[in-house]
Amino acid sequence: MQGPTFGIRDIPFSYRGSWFDISPVIAEKTHADDLHLVSHQTGMHPVLRFVPLHGDARAETRIVATPSLLAWHHENHHIELTYQDADTIRVRGNGLGLRIDVVAGALTPFSGSYLYRDPVDGAYVLTSYETGRRYRITVLAGTSAAAGIEALGPRDRHLTVAGDAWELAIEEYDAGRSPFVAALTFDQAAAGTARQFGAFVDSVAPWRAAETPAAELAAYVLWSATVEPAGFLGRPGVLMSKHWMDKVWSWDHCFNALALAAGDPALAWDQFQLPFDHQDPTGALPDSVAHSEVLYNFVKPPIHGWALSRLRAQLPLGDDQLVQVYDRLAAWTRFWLDRRRVPGHDLPHYQHGNDSGWDNATTFDGDRVIETADLAAYLILQLAELRTLAAELGRPDEARQWGHERETVRKAMLGTLWQGSRFVARTAGTGRLRASGSLLDLMPIVLGADLPPDIGAELAAGIERHLTEHGLATEPVDSPDYAADGYWRGPIWAPPTVLIEDGLRRAGLIDLADTISQRFRALCERSGFAENFDATTGAGLRDRAYTWTASSYLILAAAHQRRSAQPVEA
Structure with missing residues (x-):
C-alpha cells in the first residue's frame, strides 16, 4: 500500500511511535528551504538539515511524500527516505549526493551539538544539547566526508555522502547503543512501514x-x-x-x-x-x-x-x-x-x-x-x-x-x-x-x-x-x-x-x-x-x-x- 501523497510543508513525514519527523517546518510558522530532522523531545528542535546535491551544488528538487516513502527528485536522479522503526530512518541516493548539516552549530557548555566519529564502528555521532539525545549516522554504502569532527565553539559541522548508489541509517537514541546492523534492506523497511500504516487505516x-x-x-x-x-x-x-x-x-x-x-x-x-x-x-x-x-x-x-x-x-x-x-x-x-x-x-x-x-x-x-x-x-x-x-x-x-x-x-x-x-x-x-x-x-x-x-x-x-x-x-x-x-x-x-x-x-x-x-x-x-x-x-x-x-x-x-x-x- 503506497497510500495518499501529501504536501510536506503541511504534514510532516513521520512514523507511529517516533519522537522526530522530517519537515521543512522548523518553528512556529517558520518554513526552511530544506527538509530537516526535527525532534520533539524537550520541545521542538531542528537537529539536522538535508541538502540534496548535484555534483557540488545544491540540487533543485521536487519532493513527493507518501506514508511510507519520502523522495527528492531531480531530473532522472533521486534521494529516498523511509522509517525502519520509530527511532531509525534509512536514506539512499541515486545520482544525487546529500549534505547533512548540524543545525545547532555553535557548541557551548550549555547549547549546541558535538560531532565525533565513533572509533568502535566508524559511525558519525552527534550529541544534541537541545534534545538531550544522540544521533548516529552510519554510512552503509558510498563515500563520505565530514567537517567539524570534535570541534568546539562556533564551527561548521556537516557530513556529505556521495556515489552512484549510497545509503545510510540515522538513529535517535539516549546514551549508548550497539553498532547499527542493516537487518533489513531499504525496500524491506519501506514495505514494512507501508504494511503497518495499511493495517492502521484498515482498523480505524x-x-x-x-x-x-x-x-x-x-x-x-x-x-x-x-x-x-x-x-x-x-x-x-x-x-x-x-x-x-x-x-x-x-x-x-x-x-x-x-x-x-x-x-x-x-x-x-x-x-x-x-x-x-x-x-x-x-x-x-x-x-x-x-x-x-x-x-x-x-x-x-x-x-x-x-x-x-x-x-x-x-x-x-x-x-x-x-x-x-x-x-x-x-x-x-x-x-x-x-x-x-x-x-x-x-x-x-x-x-x-x-x-x-x-x-x-x-x-x-x-x-x-x-x-x-x-x-x-x-x-x-x-x-x-x-x-x-x-x-x-x-x-x-x-x-x-x-x-x-x-x-x-x-x-x-x-x-x-x-x-x-x-x-x-x-x-x-x-x-x-x-x-x-x-x-x-x-x-x-x-x-x-x-x-x-x-x-x-x-x-x-x-x-x-x-x-x-x-x-x-x-x-x-x-x-x-x-x-x-x-x-x-x-x-x-x-x-x-x-x-x-x-x-x-x-x-x-x-x-x-x-x-x-x-x-x-x-x-x-x-x-x-x-x-x-x-x-x-x-x-x-x-x-x-x-x-x-x-x-x-x-x-x-x-x-x-x-x-x-x-x-x-x-
Missing part, C-alpha cells in the same frame, strides 16, 4: 469509500503524530501535531480517543486517560502535557463526561477500568463544583478564556472570570455520566448525589443564564450579565433533547446564523469583532463542529446536523487538517497537521457512512 477507517476521500490522509495524520511513552507521557500519546503544537491538551485528546475507539481501542483508552495521569490533588486536569513539561496554569473544559459516554459505547471496559475512570472523572467534576463556584452560586466559572478552550472568544471581551452556559452544559452531561457509572458500580447514594448536582446546575443554567432568546454569561464576582456574538454562547445545544424544545429551536436558529458555506464560524462573519485569522473570533474549528453536530442530532434537528457534517467534511477534503479554517474562503490556518481536526473528520465521516448503510424505512 474500514468504512472508507469514494465518498470519504480524505479518510486515509486523516488516519496518517493520527498515525504519524503518535509517540512512544517518554518523558511525562507515560503512555503512547497522539500529539496534537508534529509541528509546533507538539503537546496533548486536556480536551483535544477526547476527539482523538473517539476517532480511534472502534479500530484501536487500547490506543484510544490511552488517549482518554493520558491527562488524568497528571490530575492534581484538587482533581484539576493540567492544561497540557508534553515530553518535558506539564502545565497547570489553566484547565480545559469538562467535555470528558460527554466523551466517556461515547467511548463506552465502543470500548470493552473491565471493572477495574470503570472504577478508575469513575474516580478520576468524579475528582475532575468536584474540582468544578468545589473550587470554581462562588459561595452561594450554583454555577461554576471559568477564570480566563483559556479555561474554556476558546482562548480569545468574544464571550470574554468584558470580564474574564465568568459563569457560562457552555460550562454548565458540559457539567450537566458529565454529572449524568457519573450518575450512570455510580449506579453500574453499585453506589446508589453517590448516584443520587450526582443526580441532585445535575439538577442544581441545570436549573441554575436555565434560570439565570437563559434570557428569553439567548444564553448570556454572568460575571462571577458582580453578577453582571453580558451577551456576545460568539458561537460559544450556543454550545448548550450539546444537551440535545435534554433542552426544552423552544430553547433548542432558538439555539439552532443562532447556529444557522454562524453557518457559512464552509462550516461554523466562531464569530458571525458580519460581526464587527470578526477576524478572518482571529483564532476563536471567526475561524471554523473542529471541536465545536463535532459537539454541535452531535447535540443537534440528539435534539432531533437532523437536517441542520447533516448540513454541518457535510460542510465540515468537504472543508477537510478540500483544505486538509489545519488547526482552524478561514470561515469565508475555507483556507487552512495555523498548524496544518492538527490531529483533532483529522479525528473530527474521521468521527463525522464514520457516522455518515454508518447512516448511509442503514436501510431506508418504507
Whole structure:
C-alpha cells in the first residue's frame, strides 16, 4: 500500500511511535528551504538539515511524500527516505549526493551539538544539547566526508555522502547503543512501514469509500503524530501535531480517543486517560502535557463526561477500568463544583478564556472570570455520566448525589443564564450579565433533547446564523469583532463542529446536523487538517497537521457512512 501523497510543508513525514519527523517546518510558522530532522523531545528542535546535491551544488528538487516513502527528485536522479522503526530512518541516493548539516552549530557548555566519529564502528555521532539525545549516522554504502569532527565553539559541522548508489541509517537514541546492523534492506523497511500504516487505516477507517476521500490522509495524520511513552507521557500519546503544537491538551485528546475507539481501542483508552495521569490533588486536569513539561496554569473544559459516554459505547471496559475512570472523572467534576463556584452560586466559572478552550472568544471581551452556559452544559452531561457509572458500580447514594448536582446546575443554567432568546454569561464576582456574538454562547445545544424544545429551536436558529458555506464560524462573519485569522473570533474549528453536530442530532434537528457534517467534511477534503479554517474562503490556518481536526473528520465521516448503510424505512 503506497497510500495518499501529501504536501510536506503541511504534514510532516513521520512514523507511529517516533519522537522526530522530517519537515521543512522548523518553528512556529517558520518554513526552511530544506527538509530537516526535527525532534520533539524537550520541545521542538531542528537537529539536522538535508541538502540534496548535484555534483557540488545544491540540487533543485521536487519532493513527493507518501506514508511510507519520502523522495527528492531531480531530473532522472533521486534521494529516498523511509522509517525502519520509530527511532531509525534509512536514506539512499541515486545520482544525487546529500549534505547533512548540524543545525545547532555553535557548541557551548550549555547549547549546541558535538560531532565525533565513533572509533568502535566508524559511525558519525552527534550529541544534541537541545534534545538531550544522540544521533548516529552510519554510512552503509558510498563515500563520505565530514567537517567539524570534535570541534568546539562556533564551527561548521556537516557530513556529505556521495556515489552512484549510497545509503545510510540515522538513529535517535539516549546514551549508548550497539553498532547499527542493516537487518533489513531499504525496500524491506519501506514495505514494512507501508504494511503497518495499511493495517492502521484498515482498523480505524474500514468504512472508507469514494465518498470519504480524505479518510486515509486523516488516519496518517493520527498515525504519524503518535509517540512512544517518554518523558511525562507515560503512555503512547497522539500529539496534537508534529509541528509546533507538539503537546496533548486536556480536551483535544477526547476527539482523538473517539476517532480511534472502534479500530484501536487500547490506543484510544490511552488517549482518554493520558491527562488524568497528571490530575492534581484538587482533581484539576493540567492544561497540557508534553515530553518535558506539564502545565497547570489553566484547565480545559469538562467535555470528558460527554466523551466517556461515547467511548463506552465502543470500548470493552473491565471493572477495574470503570472504577478508575469513575474516580478520576468524579475528582475532575468536584474540582468544578468545589473550587470554581462562588459561595452561594450554583454555577461554576471559568477564570480566563483559556479555561474554556476558546482562548480569545468574544464571550470574554468584558470580564474574564465568568459563569457560562457552555460550562454548565458540559457539567450537566458529565454529572449524568457519573450518575450512570455510580449506579453500574453499585453506589446508589453517590448516584443520587450526582443526580441532585445535575439538577442544581441545570436549573441554575436555565434560570439565570437563559434570557428569553439567548444564553448570556454572568460575571462571577458582580453578577453582571453580558451577551456576545460568539458561537460559544450556543454550545448548550450539546444537551440535545435534554433542552426544552423552544430553547433548542432558538439555539439552532443562532447556529444557522454562524453557518457559512464552509462550516461554523466562531464569530458571525458580519460581526464587527470578526477576524478572518482571529483564532476563536471567526475561524471554523473542529471541536465545536463535532459537539454541535452531535447535540443537534440528539435534539432531533437532523437536517441542520447533516448540513454541518457535510460542510465540515468537504472543508477537510478540500483544505486538509489545519488547526482552524478561514470561515469565508475555507483556507487552512495555523498548524496544518492538527490531529483533532483529522479525528473530527474521521468521527463525522464514520457516522455518515454508518447512516448511509442503514436501510431506508418504507
